[in-house]
Amino acid sequence: MPARISQLDLLRGIAILGIPFMNMVSFSMPMAAYLNPKAYLADGPLNDLIFIFLHIFADQKFMGLFAMLFGAGIVLLAEKRLHQQKSAAKIHYSRNFWLLVIGLLHAIYIWEGDILTVYALVAMVLYIFRGLRGSWLITLGTLSLMGAVLVSNYTGVVLSGLSGEAKYIVSDIFAPDTAQIQREVAAYTGGFWELVNHRFAAEDSDADMEANIVMLFFSLSFILKIAAMILIGMGLYKVGILRGEASFKTYKKMAVVATPIGLILTALGLVWNYSNDWNINHYFLYGDAFNLVGATFTSIGYVGLACLWYQSNTHLWIKNKIQQVGRMAFTNYLAQSLIGVFIFYGFGMGLYGALTRVEVVGVCIGLVLFQLAYSDLWLKVFRMGPLEWFWRALTYLKLPPILRAKSLQTAGRGA
Secondary structure, three states: OOOOOHHHHHHHHHHHHHOHHHHHHHHHOOOHHHHOOOOOOOOOHHHHHHHHHHHHHOOOHHHHHHHHHHHHHHHHHHHHHHHOOOOHHHHHHHHHHHHHHHHHHHHHHOOOOOOHHHHHHHHHHHHHHOOOOHHHHHHHHHHHHHHHHHHHHHHHHHHHOOOHHHHHHHHHHOOOOHHHHHHHHHHHOOOHHHHHHHHOOOOOOHHHHHHHHHHHHHHHHHHHHHHHHHHHHHHHHHOOOOOOOOOHHHHHHHHHHHHHHHHHHHHHHHHHHHHOOOOHHHHHHHHHHHHHHHHHHHHHHHHHHHHHHHHOOOOHHHHHHHHHHHHOHHHHHHHHHHHHHHHHOOOOOOOOOOOOHHHHHHHHHHHHHHHHHHHHHHHHHEOOOHHHHHHHHHHHOOOOOOEOHHHHHHHHHHO
16 A cells, blocks of 8 residues: 655645635635735735735745645545555545535635635546646646636636626725725624625626626636646646655756746736736736746745755754644644634634734734644644544545554553
8 A cells, every 4th residue: 555655744734834824814804905915904014015925925825735735635545546456436526525515614604715615626527637647637737727817817808898886896805995894894793694694695786797707707717726736736746746756856946947937927916916006907917817827836846845855854853743734734724714713703803804914924823833733742642633534434434543553552551
């Protein structure tokens, strides 16, 4: 049976610990603040500096890294089942069906920015490509990325033809006015069911229908980007890069070539958007495309950097802690949502809309330290995270062992 690949655990841990620096703004402020630094609490240079830094180094980068690792997991599971001479398709679709269910519950009742539903649906489609050579998978991923860019550009074209009322509705996700912000803050600082109803309030005017078309293209671009990263991840696993089988020279080339290309492209997108005063039409016509492509290069560059670090005989203590986070990636992803909800929503501490970007970064740093600590402590006793155990139990329809053998022996002696 293929052994666990500890390099993948390190990469997953880095991705999971980087994700809060993307997502926590969406928990703490109106969603528009994630896309547009001028949308909320825009006073002061620190707001822009923090936004620029996180946009260049974090936005879509850690999500892309995590999506690539998810793609690697698709091939890894298929190989494992083949080695066991068991059906791979049955477990793949069972696994992703339950991931879809958990993702939908997460999106409806915890955080609407859930990514699990997209991963599950895309994985159900992309599974048919698992047998292709790595180079073909990477090529398909590149084509999907090009599709994401074209759809993003077309979103800008559609936006330019919207009626005034429809444009106002769409502005809620990018440049809301005071009334829209007040409604958003009131919903997220209110009760649980008020928030759920707010998220899924349906409108059926002509303007709403127009706005929904824009949102459809916006979502399609995002889905194509996720599909691209999953395919690239499948390909990088097939060619040995995510297995840890590539040479030092290969990882170095990834790090020193892909990373700067990605960072420069993302920075050029920022220049475009700032020079156009964060106009929504300009953002979707060209501004978003820079980061769609740039973030892909940066994510690949991060793989190279992390693999070089993994191969070095340094910082073993912190690498081990990060690997423990990666081994509990599913648990830690959902834990970040629960912690974000507790800190910011009205049925928790109610800090939604109250913190600046600088203060939100402080929350992220605290969360990272917390997850490094509890992941390590948990895995000293248990084989896997609680949600990993629950997901596996649903997938295989049997309860897997969760206690480590040493813990079982200790419990037996105590009895």
